[in-house]
Amino acid sequence: AFFWLVSLLLASLIWFVSVHLSDREDSKLQYGLLIFGAAVSVLLQEAFRFAYFKLLKKADEGLATLSEDGRSPISLRQMAYVSGLSFGIISGVFSVINILADSIGPGVVGIHGDSPYYFITSAFLTMALVLLHTFWGVIFFNACEKRRYGCLGLVVASHLLTSGLTFLNPWYEASLVPIFIITLGTGVWAFVTAGGSRHNILKCLSCK
Amino acid sequence: MTELSAHLPQFQHGQLTENFPDNHLSNANDTNERRRHDNSERRRNDNPESETNGQPQNNIQQVVEQDEEDEELTLKYGAKHVIMLFVPVTLCMVVVVATIKSVSFYTRKDGQLIYTPFTEETETVGQRALNSILNAAIMISVIIVMTILLVVLYKYRCYKVIHGWLIISSLLLLFFFSFIYLGEVFKTYNVAMDYITVALIIWNFGVVGMICIHWKGPLRLQQAYLIMISALMALVFIKYLPEWTAWLILAVISVYDLVAVLCPKGPLRMLVEMAQERNETLFPALIYSSTMIWLVNMAEEDPEAQRKASKNSTYDKQAPANQTQNEDAEADDGGFSQEWQQQRDNRIGPIESTPELRAAVQALPSNSQTSEDPEERGVKLGLGDFIFYSVLVGKASATANGDWNTTLACFVAILIGLCLTLLLLAIFKKALPALPISITFGLVFYFATDNLVQPFMDQLAFHQFYI
Numbered sequence: 001a002f003f004w005l006v007s008l009l010l011a012s013l014i015w016f017v018s019v020h021l022s023d024r025e026d027s028k029l030q031y032g033l034l035i036f037g038a039a040v041s042v043l044l045q046e047a048f049r050f051a052y053f054k055l056l057k058k059a060d061e062g063l064a065t066l067s068e069d070g071r072s073p074i075s076l077r078q079m080a081y082v083s084g085l086s087f088g089i090i091s092g093v094f095s096v097i098n099i100l101a102d103s104i105g106p107g108v109v110g111i112h113g114d115s116p117y118y119f120i121t122s123a124f125l126t127m128a129l130v131l132l133h134t135f136w137g138v139i140f141f142n143a144c145e146k147r148r149y150g151c152l153g154l155v156v157a158s159h160l161l162t163s164g165l166t167f168l169n170p171w172y173e174a175s176l177v178p179i180f181i182i183t184l185g186t187g188v189w190a191f192v193t194a195g196g197s198r199h200n201i202l203k204c205l206s207c208k
Numbered sequence: 209m210t211e212l213s214a215h216l217p218q219f220q221h222g223q224l225t226e227n228f229p230d231n232h233l234s235n236a237n238d239t240n241e242r243r244r245h246d247n248s249e250r251r252r253n254d255n256p257e258s259e260t261n262g263q264p265q266n267n268i269q270q271v272v273e274q275d276e277e278d279e280e281l282t283l284k285y286g287a288k289h290v291i292m293l294f295v296p297v298t299l300c301m302v303v304v305v306a307t308i309k310s311v312s313f314y315t316r317k318d319g320q321l322i323y324t325p326f327t328e329e330t331e332t333v334g335q336r337a338l339n340s341i342l343n344a345a346i347m348i349s350v351i352i353v354m355t356i357l358l359v360v361l362y363k364y365r366c367y368k369v370i371h372g373w374l375i376i377s378s379l380l381l382l383f384f385f386s387f388i389y390l391g392e393v394f395k396t397y398n399v400a401m402d403y404i405t406v407a408l409i410i411w412n413f414g415v416v417g418m419i420c421i422h423w424k425g426p427l428r429l430q431q432a433y434l435i436m437i438s439a440l441m442a443l444v445f446i447k448y449l450p451e452w453t454a455w456l457i458l459a460v461i462s463v464y465d466l467v468a469v470l471c472p473k474g475p476l477r478m479l480v481e482m483a484q485e486r487n488e489t490l491f492p493a494l495i496y497s498s499t500m501i502w503l504v505n506m507a508e509e510d511p512e513a514q515r516k517a518s519k520n521s522t523y524d525k526q527a528p529a530n531q532t533q534n535e536d537a538e539a540d541d542g543g544f545s546q547e548w549q550q551q552r553d554n555r556i557g558p559i560e561s562t563p564e565l566r567a568a569v570q571a572l573p574s575n576s577q578t579s580e581d582p583e584e585r586g587v588k589l590g591l592g593d594f595i596f597y598s599v600l601v602g603k604a605s606a607t608a609n610g611d612w613n614t615t616l617a618c619f620v621a622i623l624i625g626l627c628l629t630l631l632l633l634a635i636f637k638k639a640l641p642a643l644p645i646s647i648t649f650g651l652v653f654y655f656a657t658d659n660l661v662q663p664f665m666d667q668l669a670f671h672q673f674y675i
Binding site: 011090 | 624661664673
């Protein structure tokens with residue numbers, strides 16, 4: 001979470017600087033800058049995820065050397081899951097908590113002509129994003145571990161794609177549906193990467 | 209603790225300054241506490257490794273074997289201790305933020321403490337900056353004076369004064385401030401209440417609190433009370449300190465903390481050393497400890513036996529070899545002995561001067577300084593740390609435009625700072641101040657999030673973009 005926050009900080013710094021250096025009045029430019037800022041932020045997030053991976057790897061080695069049987073008490077998979085989850089949680093919380101706080105207060109959704117489904121779509125999008133971050137975490141760490149840089153590139157690309165799709169809001173059909181499809185796909189991919197399979201699922205469901 | 213004692217006299221002034229002294233107390237306390245140190249593992253670890261090891265009789269072989277085992281255990285228990293501290297710090301912050309968000313009393317400006325006489329409602333920015341610097345300077349000098357007073361009092365063994373001060377301050381907190389707090393909460397939720405019920409509630413709350421904190425009580429209850437009084441103090445600070453002053457004070461206090469604990473002539477360090485030389489008890493009520501079961505015997509040889517004994521031991525069962533120390537401790541107060549031992553134990557890790565004492569007592573080859581069961585060793589953190597962390601997060605939630613984002617960012621920053629501090633503690637095994645790293649991270653994140661991230665997130669949320 002801390003790493004995500006730092007990446008967000010840097011990204012907003014870049015955006016802030018760029019906004020201040022540019023023309024405030026030109027709304028198209030501002031819009032473009034916002035998109036630029038978002039893209040930079042995505043890239044920075046992935047970079048920090050990588051940095052976090054490196055840090056955890058070092059810690060893991062340290063733990064492994066100290067333990068009795070040469071294996072660390074936490075497996076890399078668990079670390080990947082936890083890191084993805086924490087990235088997701090902090091990202092989701094940052095995206096949605098102000099909206100939640102406002103939703104308690106008096107007001108009408110979309111009174112100025114915006115979509116009245118703002119809250120509910122925000123909720124769904126945030127959920128998708130949290131899940132996605134978790135999946136990306138698992139896949140990312142696994143890809144780094146096995147040095148499959150293609151997978152790594154795919155993860156970054158899918159993050160960029162998801163973020164880009166949100167730019168299509170409020171055209172919700174075009175943004176929500178693909179994002180959910182991506183979420184499901186990434187979920188299955190992460191599940192397979194983590195070693196699951198249909199066999200495992202059946203075993204889990206049947207042996208209670 | 210010694211620091212604590214020093215601050216106690218402040219209470220005797222009996223004014224509104226009580227808020228302060230308590231804070232100082234905790235502050236001092238904290239710095240003291242930073243020496244939290246826990247692990248017997250660490251200690252064992254220390255023993256073989258450190259030159260100041262007071263037990264030269266350690267067998268080298270045992271030392272080497274124990275080393276690896278100890279380090280692993282250190283890390284494992286280190287993680288456990290981090291978690292043990294996360295929960296209370298989080299709880300305290302949650303209470304403070306919840307109160308700030310709902311009860312408007314604590315965000316209303318109703319005047320300032322006498323320690324911050326300069327107002328911040330000035331006409332120019334320069335004037336405001338100057339006023340806040342002066343306020344912070346006054347506050348810090350008060351703290352320094354109190355700390356030195358504490359050192360002096362402790363040096364000349366004015367324990368009654370210290371005890372009295374401590375009791376008066378906790379009385380004030382438990383009764384007066386909680387009465388105000390309860391009143392404001394009732395006002396916010398428009399709950400009708402009669403004085404008799406309130407009197408009963410406050411009386412019970414206060415008396416049970418006094419007993420739990422200063423004497424014996426269930427561990428969880430004591431922890432809960434300590435968290436509550438920290439939250440109350442933090443709320444008072446948030447209410448009565450104007451903005452810029454508050455941030456400046458936070459920054460300066462963390463610097464002071466660093467200086468006071470690490471410099472050889474720092475008051476806090478001197479206090480700790482004096483306390484160790486005299487092998488004395490700590491004052492409760494200013495330290496948060498996560499375990500109570502005190503293991504005890506420092507003087508036994510067999511680590512296994514010790515461990516078994518400690519597993520079942522309560523403060524009642526104490527090894528005969530330790531009798532003198534125990535008697536001394538118990539003479540004060542039953543509750544004190546536990547804390548004292550814990551504290552002593554904690555301090556043994558980081559400050560390796562107590563091994564000499566123990567070596568003297570034991571006079572036997574022993575490779576474990578304590579018989580504590582690793583799981584039962586707890587961590588101690590001073591209440592001042594709790595208070596300042598909560599002040600930071602509370603101020604962030606009260607006065608930020610980014611609101612929840614800023615609050616959360618500060619919260620994460622403080623927790624990470626705490627983790628790092630504990631890590632450093634495990635590495636250096638010395639008394640360390642807990643405030644600097646966390647407060648620095650917290651301040652950086654507060655200002656950065658409020659000014660940089662908030663507009664960005666706002667714009668993104670406006671267009672419903674997600675990153």
